[in-house]
Amino acid sequence: MIKTKYNYEDITNLNSYISKILKKNFGKGPAACYTFLTDDMMFINIKNFITPVEEVLIKKNEEHLAHKSRMIIFDAIFEQIQEEVKRVLNIDYTSMCYDWSFKHNMEMLI
Numbered sequence: 001m002i003k004t005k006y007n008y009e010d011i012t013n014l015n016s017y018i019s020k021i022l023k024k025n026f027g028k029g030p031a032a033c034y035t036f037l038t039d040d041m042m043f044i045n046i047k048n049f050i051t052p053v054e055e056v057l058i059k060k061n062e063e064h065l066a067h068k069s070r071m072i073i074f075d076a077i078f079e080q081i082q083e084e085v086k087r088v089l090n091i092d093y094t095s096m097c098y099d100w101s102f103k104h105n106m107e108m109l110i
Contacts, residue, residue, distance in 0.1 A: 011035050
């Protein structure tokens with residue numbers, strides 16, 4: 001793990017918040033949420049986070065709809081995550097990138 005000036009408790013609290021905000025907005029939370037920090041970037045690894053609706057869409061060959069709905073929700077909750085990062089770690093990020101793999105049931109926020 002990358003050593004930072006942030007303590008373990010701050011990172012744990014942030015991971016917990018992110019998991020809760022995901023559960024609130026998607027109806028299902030991740031099995032795991034891990035945050036890694038560098039000097040100028042934050043990486044959030046989210047595991048086992050496919051929702052029941054997404055599972056149905058994928059089985060019906062409508063994966064593009066699962067991607068689109070996930071993008072819309074993440075765009076909507078970015079500000080909440082951004083505010084919590086500022087409050088907990090005193091870091092002000094202005095943009096977010098994300099990518100996920102339904103096949104591997106993982107997501108990465110940067």
